[in-house]
Amino acid sequence: MTALILASGVGSRMGDITAQRPKCMTPLPDGETILSRQLRQLCAAGTDKIVITTGAFADVLRDYVSSLGVAAEVIFVHNPDFETTNYIYSMFLAEKELDGDILLLHGDLVFEDTVLQMIAGSSTSAMAVSTTRPLPEKDFKAVISGDTVRAVGIDFTKNAAAAMPLYRLTDADRRTWLTQIGSYCRSGDSQKLRCYAENALNEVSDKCSIRPVDFTGLLCAEIDTPDDLAAVSAELACLKSRRVYMCFSADVIHSGHINMIRRAAALGRLTIGIMTDRAVTAYKHLPLVAYADRAELFRNINGVAEVVPQDTLSYRDNLTRLKPDIVVHGDDWRKGFQQPVREEVVSVLAGYGGKLVEFPYSDDPAVSAAERSMRCAHALPDYRRGVLRKLLDTKRNLTAIEAHSGLTGLIAENSRVYENGTVRQFDAMWISSLCDSTSRGKPDIELVDMTARMRTVNEIMEVTTKPVIFDGDTGGLTEHFVYTVRTLERTGVSMVIIEDKSGLKKNSLFGTEVEQVQADTEEFCRKISAGKKALKTDELMICARIESLILGMGMDDALRRALAYTAAGADAIMIHSRSSSPDEVLTFARLFREQDGFTPLVCVPTSYSSVTEEELYSAGINIVIYANQLTRSAFPAMQQTAESILRTHSAAECEEMCMPFREIIRLIPEEY
Ligand code: SPV
Numbered sequence: 001m002t003a004l005i006l007a008s009g010v011g012s013r014m015g016d017i018t019a020q021r022p023k024c025m026t027p028l029p030d031g032e033t034i035l036s037r038q039l040r041q042l043c044a045a046g047t048d049k050i051v052i053t054t055g056a057f058a059d060v061l062r063d064y065v066s067s068l069g070v071a072a073e074v075i076f077v078h079n080p081d082f083e084t085t086n087y088i089y090s091m092f093l094a095e096k097e098l099d100g101d102i103l104l105l106h107g108d109l110v111f112e113d114t115v116l117q118m119i120a121g122s123s124t125s126a127m128a129v130s131t132t133r134p135l136p137e138k139d140f141k142a143v144i145s146g147d148t149v150r151a152v153g154i155d156f157t158k159n160a161a162a163a164m165p166l167y168r169l170t171d172a173d174r175r176t177w178l179t180q181i182g183s184y185c186r187s188g189d190s191q192k193l194r195c196y197a198e199n200a201l202n203e204v205s206d207k208c209s210i211r212p213v214d215f216t217g218l219l220c221a222e223i224d225t226p227d228d229l230a231a232v233s234a235e236l237a238c239l240k241s242r243r244v245y246m247c248f249s250a251d252v253i254h255s256g257h258i259n260m261i262r263r264a265a266a267l268g269r270l271t272i273g274i275m276t277d278r279a280v281t282a283y284k285h286l287p288l289v290a291y292a293d294r295a296e297l298f299r300n301i302n303g304v305a306e307v308v309p310q311d312t313l314s315y316r317d318n319l320t321r322l323k324p325d326i327v328v329h330g331d332d333w334r335k336g337f338q339q340p341v342r343e344e345v346v347s348v349l350a351g352y353g354g355k356l357v358e359f360p361y362s363d364d365p366a367v368s369a370a371e372r373s374m375r376c377a378h379a380l381p382d383y384r385r386g387v388l389r390k391l392l393d394t395k396r397n398l399t400a401i402e403a404h405s406g407l408t409g410l411i412a413e414n415s416r417v418y419e420n421g422t423v424r425q426f427d428a429m430w431i432s433s434l435c436d437s438t439s440r441g442k443p444d445i446e447l448v449d450m451t452a453r454m455r456t457v458n459e460i461m462e463v464t465t466k467p468v469i470f471d472g473d474t475g476g477l478t479e480h481f482v483y484t485v486r487t488l489e490r491t492g493v494s495m496v497i498i499e500d501k502s503g504l505k506k507n508s509l510f511g512t513e514v515e516q517v518q519a520d521t522e523e524f525c526r527k528i529s530a531g532k533k534a535l536k537t538d539e540l541m542i543c544a545r546i547e548s549l550i551l552g553m554g555m556d557d558a559l560r561r562a563l564a565y566t567a568a569g570a571d572a573i574m575i576h577s578r579s580s581s582p583d584e585v586l587t588f589a590r591l592f593r594e595q596d597g598f599t600p601l602v603c604v605p606t607s608y609s610s611v612t613e614e615e616l617y618s619a620g621i622n623i624v625i626y627a628n629q630l631t632r633s634a635f636p637a638m639q640q641t642a643e644s645i646l647r648t649h650s651a652a653e654c655e656e657m658c659m660p661f662r663e664i665i666r667l668i669p670e671e672y
């Protein structure tokens with residue numbers, strides 16, 4: 001890209017500093033001049049041709065620039081009438097040297113790398129503005145409407161923002177502006193040679209599309225007076241002590257991250273917050289790489305000064321503690337589930353004068369490929385199988401919701417709500433025998449055979465990544481169960497729950513209203529042990545489900561069985577109840593915990609649905625399964641819809657009960 005630096009001005013307000021040299025050669029702290037700093041920054045931003053317009057002390061400027069050994073081609077365009085014209089005329093003279101998109105800047109502008117990167121990286125024309133700085137009295141203001149700069153000048157105040165003469169111009173916008181400048185300069189009207197080039201721009205701005213790029217909080221200033229120079233020098237000194245914060249959950253590091261880190265580090269001393277396993281799990285997945293390793297990885301990246309844990313999706317705690325001057329993030333979080341997190345960051349920063357800097361999110365195909373391959377890893381059976389155990393280790397208290405088809409699987413996978421600075425989602429999916437049977441119009445009596453059940457499992461697993469808890473009914477004959485566990489293990493299921501019933505199993509919610517027989521304890525223990533022995537890994541968990549409370553056998557029986565089943569190798573215990581009160585489940589959990597503090601406890605609060613997860617967890621329960629709510633809520637909705645069509649001889653009346661077709665299409669990802 002070509003850059004045009006306008007450096008023909010006299011710089012009369014600078015006093016002695018410009019007595020022997022042009023203003024752009026004003027020295028800055030650290031030994032650079034305004035111009036040498038600009039040239040270095042432009043080269044670093046990938047500029048390969050730099051056009052400099054000269055006026056006063058043109059020879060001094062040329063000699064100086066040639067002594068710098070600039071990496072890009074440098075062309076000088078002299079404005080012989082620099083004393084009687086403004087830079088509009090210099091731009092007119094320089095036009096022949098320009099081609100394609102350009103960067104346009106004044107030679108007295110000092111800015112930090114990030115501001116240039118934001119302007120240069122814009123895909124449209126762009127101008128540096130600050131939406132929160134007080135409007136300057138004499139300098140440029142930009143009138144902004146929507147996401148476009150409508151006019152630039154010193155007299156505007158309405159809908160205006162402080163603006164700096166640092167632009168990116170697309171080829172088309174450059175031509176439009178320069179054509180108008182041409183008609184000004186050829187008009188023979190001397191006023192038109194002395195006005196700002198922006199006067200010409202304002203007449204054609206409706207044909208251009210210049211995006212305001214907000215540099216609030218970053219250094220970008222013109223130097224017109226020795227006071228300006230002192231202020232900018234002080235700001236440059238502050239840059240060194242500026243604290244920058246950025247947070248990652250990433251367990252793959254790709255070029256997109258490195259790029260962001262490099263840019264963030266250019267802003268100051270960079271602290272990286274790494275989301276703890278718990279924090280990532282809460283809104284995404286259990287990370288593939290544990291916190292300690294991710295932290296170590298980031299600690300060793302160039303530019304990272306320090307790594308700290310971030311315990312929640314919310315930045316509030318870390319920002320309140322660290323008070324960074326700047327938070328950096330990709331602009332992708334302006335949309336989607338992270339939007340409220342962003343809003344909170346903006347408000348916390350506003351509380352102490354911090355600033356949010358957003359970089360365009362990388363659409364590099366290599367980055368998308370790296371992220372896709374990471375998502376794939378979550379879906380693969382060998383990884384997925386062990387996730388439930390790991391989640392129990394990291395979170396301890398989990399929820400699961402029923403899924404009986406690909407579509408309900410997607411609902412279980414993707415449902416999220418934002419709460420207290422974090423996202424809540426289900427941890428796992430329960431493939432219920434009741435719902436699997438019901439969706440096939442069959443009773444829940446182990447009539448749907450294992451082949452059909454496995455088809456449901458596969459259908460769900462194919463489109464989701466969360467761990468699967470399989471309702472194994474009674475597990476069937478021990479001789480069959482050993483094959484079932486191997487199939488489940490191979491498929492990537494994380495837990496199978498088998499209930500201690502024998503003979504014709506009926507749904508537990510019938511309780512003693514129908515004839516059901518509880519299994520003999522020893523026999524059930526043998527089934528558990530055989531299942532455990534048949535496994536090739538220790539990842540598929542076998543959970544023993546106790547029906548004593550369902551069948552009226554009492555608390556002691558339930559506890560006795562629980563201890564026997566864990567001794568036989570059960571990885572978890574599910575206690576079931578059909579009471580409308582949670583009391584017996586809570587009592588069981590407390591009594592069991594007196595004897596076993598570790599084995600995970602599972603429950604299904606269907607009949608005692610008024611209980612909260614918190615009450616269950618505090619009694620010692622670890623996994624709360626919402627076993628049938630998707631089926632039970634969908635069924636009456638479908639029934640009403642069908643009856644409405646029958647009644648009205650049309651689908652119009654039921655339309656409002658239906659999800660818009662567009663939404664249901666979006667629920668299904670085209671490529672997982
Ligand atoms: C199921 O969802 O199939 C269960 C739980 O086994 S219950 O229906 O309550 O028995």
Ligand code: MG
Pocket residue numbers: 432433434444471473
């Ligand atoms: Mg069942």
